[in-house]
Amino acid sequence: MKNETHDTQTEQQARAILVSLYTQLDKRNGVNAEGSMEELVSLAETAGVEVLEQLTQNKEKPDFRWFIGKGKVEELRILVDSLEANTVIFDQELSGAQVRNLEEQLDAKIIDRTQLILDIFAQRAKTREGILQVELAQYNYLLPRLSGQGKNLSRLGGGIGTRGPGESKLEIDRRHIRTRVTELKRQLEEIMRHRTLYRERRKKTGIVQVALVGYTNAGKSTLLKQLTDADVYIQNQLFATLDPTSRNLELPGGKEIVLTDTVGFIQNLPHDLIAAFRATLEEVNEADLILHVVDASSERRDEQMQVVDEILQELGSGNKPQVILYNKIDLCTPQQLEMLPVDQTHLRISAYHEPDLEAVKNIIQDQLAGGIKTYRIPAERGDLISQLYTFSSIISQDYEDNDALFTVEINQTDYDKFGYKLQEYEIK
Ligand SMILES: Nc1nc2c(ncn2[C@@H]2O[C@H](COP(=O)(O)OP(=O)(O)OP(=O)(O)O)[C@@H](O)[C@H]2O)c(=O)[nH]1
Ligand SMILES: [Mg+2]
The missing domain is CATH 1.10.287 (Helix Hairpins)
Incomplete structure (x- = not known):
């Protein structure tokens, strides 16, 4: 299977025309047709394809047989002939029948966006x-x-x-x-069984896990490298990273954490890929804190952030504590900069600017740092007391009447997970 997918790069150089359809539904959903086409060009180039021409059609809805309109197919056929293209790449997913119809009509290899992404992944x-x-x-x-x-x-x-x-x-x-x-x-x-065993062992050691997550090309691997000296692959191309890499990182206060770099996300990430990469992406689900790295200089910044949020939701990590790292601010226009919030969970950085790396470590530390709280727990709530032993460090313990008074340090993540059950016993 693997070899069969490499024909966009080897065998014969793929010379492609890119085609995108912009429907009423896309319009209603606020799809940015131009941005999506630009991304398709990057994807094609990443796969080693020579892009000859781009074609967009506005149409109420896709054609059942041809996907684009029949007239457009004819236009495309003439273009394929005159430019001597051997491949046509569609920005949307096609049905098997549409692929066959178009292939017959155009005498060129038909590839859709999903296939192209799968191809890049296969190469990588x-x-x-x-x-x-x-x-x-x-x-x-x-x-x-x-x-x-x-x-x-x-x-x-x-x-x-x-x-x-x-x-x-x-x-x-x-x-x-x-x-x-x-x-x-x-x-x-x-x-996966091995991985789970390994993960459970790691969990037992109590080391905090932090995951770098974000749109492809946002700068996740660059940050991992800058923060931990990890020898990872960094490229100005899409999907430079496929497999997760973890490195230890010491925070300013001396605490050690594990930082993990993950595969980048993209708009319309094929469902099959999310499913197939679920095991790898479990790293994200296991994280105590997510660092969402954003290319703040991208014109599609908000769209890209939304895509990342949606995929995190789908993975079941939507509600995890998150810090937004607006990266590449050295490339931002003043107007772009102005729009970026800065607070406890939002930071503006450039991955190549040393002082910003310290700021990243500090914001991780602050997010993980524990707040000190005191709880009055009735003696019969042994379940809560044992939770306190598991999820907090106990600073002092006292008794009053029949209640136990616990003063503990509990980090934000654990508080979000378990602390809320203790809320009504908190002594302010
Ligand atoms: N100017 C500038 N370039 C940056 C910055 N951070 C990363 N880059 C560049 O952005 C490109 C992508 O960086 P990577 O670290 O490979 O991005 P990634 O998020 O790991 O991308 P994938 O693995 O493809 O998902 C590289 O060319 C980096 O040199 C930054 O702060 N400023
Ligand atoms: Mg990477």
């Missing part, structure tokens, strides 16, 4: 887990698209002995893929 994946995850996502993408209409796929198989009577090539393809998918899932589960 380095660890065994990453490679397996991408392959699984590719098959999940492919399977529903193997509908019975394709000429190559639905031919009746006439082989003797190897296939059952009348069994079509399509069914054999499907069966082959399903077997492989089962095998991939089994292997991934095994890796």
